[in-house]
Amino acid sequence: MVGNPAYYFGMGDLLREWNALDAAERHLEQGMDLVSGMPTVDADVVAQGFIALARLQHARGEYGAAITALENFSHLAHQRNFFPPLLARAAAAKARLALAQGDLPGAIGWAEASGLHVDDEPTFPREAEYLTLARVLIARGRGDPEGPFFDDALRLIDRLLEAAEGGARMGSAIEILVLRALALRARRETSGAFVTLDRALTLAEAEGYVRVFVDEGAPMAALLSEFLRARRKVGRGVKQLASLGYVRRLLAVFEPPAQHAQATGQPLPEHLTGREREVLALIAEGLSNQEIAARLFLTTSTVKWYVHSILRKLEVDSRTKAIARARELHLVSE
Secondary structure, eight states: OTTOHHHHHHHHHHHHHTTOHHHHHHHHHHHHHHHHTOSOOOHHHHHHHHHHHHHHHHHTTOHHHHHHHHHHHHHHHHHTTOOHHHHHHHHHHHHHHHHHTTOHHHHHHHHHHHOOOTTSOOOGGGHHHHHHHHHHHHHHHHHOTTSSHHHHHHHHHHHHHHHHHHTTOHHHHHHHHHHHHHHHHHTTOHHHHHHHHHHHHHHHHHHTOOHHHHTTOHHHHHHHHHHHHHHHHHGGGSOOOSOHHHHHHHHHHHSOOOOOBOTTSOBOOSOOOHHHHHHHHHHHTTOOHHHHHHHHTOOHHHHHHHHHHHHHHHTOSSHHHHHHHHHHTTSSOO
């Protein structure tokens, strides 16, 4: 329902999955604005919003901002005594960010403290946590191929897949198949990895999914490239479900964006969201936090959060320096 923050968070996360990141940002901002203006909001919806925001920032490579979003949620959750499972969900999301940044020890620390075990019977409410555990096991297996990690990961993944397919949750099944393909490739079972990947691609192409592949990073880019080369070689002589055009489109998303610079020769700062640019423009006009909040129909605490994020991204420590930096980069007018 339009006007319900859960609608905007759900649509924002779906748009992120389709790689429509700017549209996703607008929906998530609308949801956050609604949440900030409500005296009471369902804790599950708040968690949904912050985790969706962190996923969007992950997709943009803004890992610091993603971690800040999850830490802000954890702080809010402690303040409002949210149900502990919501904090566990955010902690798992943070561990996934650690993996994306190459911080395997940090992710292992989360796994050991989580209380999760590969032989648990995973339930749907905790599916995201178990998927993160599977990712940690795969990452550990890459560093210790002779250890038990790949076997443990595949055992867990197969139970998750059975549950997802039994519940007709195809979105979950796609993500689980993606992890299964990565685990098999890491264990050098290329044929099995290709069969599993082909199935994931076939399901995902029909839904227009992108980020479920791309957010797995370099290992998935390598697997997709190998899959594409192998399918080109065998041509029509092999049963092939996924279209190679879809694979090429996915690989194109992995390409790093061109690095632009302003005429001053200074690099651009980390991406500012649309709402942050609005707040920055009002800061440049000389408005206080309270005045910005009134202008944008936000709470003062939300504006403070945006200002903090802007200062961090512009790498400055005051509003005056932020204005000067923004003018150097032509983010606001003189």
